[in-house]
Amino acid sequence: MKITKRAQKMIRRFFSPILAVVISLLFVIPSWAADPAINTGTIFYQTNMSNMNVAVNPGGSGCASGQMWDIVVGRCTSPLQLRTVSTSRSCSCSCSGSGYCTSQQSGTYLVFGWRLPPAGSEQVSSTGSTSWGSCVEVTNACVKDPIAPGTGSGTVGEQFYVTIFICNSSNPSYYSGPLSASYKEILIQMYRSFNPVLLRCPDYGGYLNWQNFWVGLANQYQAASPGTSLDDALLATWSTTAATIRQAAAINGEEKPSYQTNLNVFCTDFATSAYGRPINAVYVAGSGDKCLIQ
Secondary structure, eight states: OOOOHHHHHHHHHHHHHHHHHHHHHHHHHHHHHHOTTOOOOEEEEEEOSSOEEEEEEOOGGGSOTTOEEETTTTEEESOEEEEEEEEEEEEOOOOSSEEEEEEEEEEEEEEEEEEETTTTEEEEEEEOOOEEOOOEEEEEEEEOOOBOTTSSOOOTTOEEEOTTBOOSTTSGGGGOSSSOHHHHHHHHHHHHTSOTTTOOOOBHHHHHHHHHHHHHHHHHHHHHSTTOOHHHHHHHHHHHHHHHHHHHHHHHTTTSTTHHHHHHHHHHHHHHHHHTSOOOEEEOTTTSSEEEEO
16 A cells, blocks of 8 residues: 555654654663662653653652752752842831831842742742841931020021920929819810810910919809818819810910911010020921921
8 A cells, every 4th residue: 555645744743753752761761770869750741743842850759859850950950049039127217306217128038949840830948048238218207306495506407395385294384383283284285175286285374374263263162162172173163264265265366277377476586585596486386385496
């Protein structure tokens, strides 16, 4: 029977890849036999009858201890460098005064392992130690601690306390007036509630005036209710006292945002007097008792 040329072509196309596999095995098998350490493996064979790809993976005990087959180098090998990874972490940052800041360090580390057949999927063996760069400041909202008025250089950006504004017991004037500390705190918080943005603390004059007003009402209450303690009388007359203070604040415009201008004028006058030369200063909103030189 005569085989046509077309049939011969189809036979060659079909059997050539198979023949190539057989020939490749003739080279691979003797190499395994010659090396006792390589005695098992997996052969990955892929063909579309036109092209063929053969990958040999000596897996398991097919590679020496600590080694695996890597398709890039095409042999058993110890872990290879796969890639470099970038990372970051926060680091120490401190303000000399109040406020806050943040800092960050960038670093890199190496990843080791193998690219496994048939598709080159990574198997990570280990990662190297991270090499860190220097600590870099990312945000800075630090504020220098305020100083007593007149004690600094009076330069732009300097903050100082307005000593006649009484916010807490750190101000010596806090202890002035007839009320005990707990009632003084109520009075201070009342003042600061006038304007939730400015949060100004009471000035010395108002601080004394409203203490005396409140105690006066309490004494009247005691006179009308014999046997009532001063504490009970103060609590009973607080609502009247608070309403009177808030009414006075409304007349002065302290609840309005524009009251910032009044405080700025006060800070400028206070700084000029404290430093002995013309100085422009503004009230630090939310501070209660601080001005900033501009």
